[in-house]
Amino acid sequence: MIRSEIAVLARAAGYDAVAFELVEAEARVKGGLHTEAVMRLGRATEASLYAVAREFGVDLRLHIPQLNKLHGALKGLEVRILKNRETSEVKKLADVSRLLSQAIAVLMESEETRAGKPGERVRANDGILSDLIEAMGDAASKRRLSKTKPLLSKIMKERNAGAHASPDGARRETDPDGFPSLADDFGAFIQTLIEVAIGERCHREFGEGKEVVER
Numbered sequence: 001m002i003r004s005e006i007a008v009l010a011r012a013a014g015y016d017a018v019a020f021e022l023v024e025a026e027a028r029v030k031g032g033l034h035t036e037a038v039m040r041l042g043r044a045t046e047a048s049l050y051a052v053a054r055e056f057g058v059d060l061r062l063h064i065p066q067l068n069k070l071h072g073a074l075k076g077l078e079v080r081i082l083k084n085r086e087t088s089e090v091k092k093l094a095d096v097s098r099l100l101s102q103a104i105a106v107l108m109e110s111e112e113t114r115a116g117k118p119g120e121r122v123r124a125n126d127g128i129l130s131d132l133i134e135a136m137g138d139a140a141s142k143r144r145l146s147k148t149k150p151l152l153s154k155i156m157k158e159r160n161a162g163a164h165a166s167p168d169g170a171r172r173e174t175d176p177d178g179f180p181s182l183a184d185d186f187g188a189f190i191q192t193l194i195e196v197a198i199g200e201r202c203h204r205e206f207g208e209g210k211e212v213v214e215r
Contacts, residue, residue, distance in 0.1 A: 002026045002041070002183050006191050010048065013194050017047045022190075029183075034174040035162045041186040042159030045152075046125065048190045052197045053128050056135045060122050066103035073099055125156060138203040141196045151189050158182055 002025055010018035021044035028037035053060055073096050081089045122128075129152055133145045158174075166172040174182070 002029065002037075003187050006187050006194075009191065009194055013198055015048060015051045015194065018044050018051060018190065018194075021047055025183075029179070032176075034176050034179045035172075037179070038159055038162035038174050038182065041183065042156065042163065045155060045159070045186055045190060048193050049125055049128055049132070050122075052193055053132050053135075055197060056132060056200065058128060058131045058135050060128060064103075064107070066099075066106055070096065070099050070103055125152060136196070136200055138200055141200050141203070144192060144196050148189055148192055151185060155182075155185050155189060158185075 002022060004026070007019040007022040007026075010016075010022065021040050025037045025040035025044060028034070028040055050060055077089065077092055077096060080092075126149065129145065129149065133142050136142045136145065161172065162174055164172075
């Protein structure tokens with residue numbers, strides 16, 4: 001189940017939005033709304049990731065415009081190929097190839113471009129986590145966060161399943177019997193992230209002589 005001490009830890013660390021989402025998730029569980037509880041746990045996970053990232057200087061909206069343009073062009077072309085199934089659409093992949101070549105040239109020449117620019121959308125969670133790992137000054141903090149990558153992928157997949165309808169038209173609800181284990185996974189990620197953040201604060205305040213204890 002959702003452990004109340006994680007909400008207490010989040011509040012003590014100054015992450016009130018995380019604590020709020022955890023409390024709301026627990027309320028959904030008590031009402032038998034396990035699918036809604038998973039969505040709240042997903043929000044708690046993102047809130048914790050965003051909060052720690054902001055604290056340690058990771059830009060949540062950093063993008064490389066040239067690569068965004070490339071992604072958009074490729075996605076749009078995929079839609080047209082699937083719709084029309086014409087070889088003329090396939091040949092337009094050459095245009096995407098030119099965009100890629102241009103992006104490579106610009107990124108090779110410009111360090112400023114490689115640094116990225118703020119965009120409108122929040123970046124993917126796995127990218128934020130990767131940058132957060134790099135931002136940690138303590139080696140143990142880096143190792144602990146690195147170990148959470150598979151867990152983040154797993155729990156966000158479950159969150160997405162709860163947030164979206166089934167493509168085949170079937171009913172999709174979170175299994176109440178499997179919820180406690182799932183909640184433990186969400187809690188483990190959030191707790192680790194907050195503990196690492198607290199440890200990194202200590203590391204930065206007292207210096208490299210005190211390394212964070214790994215669990």
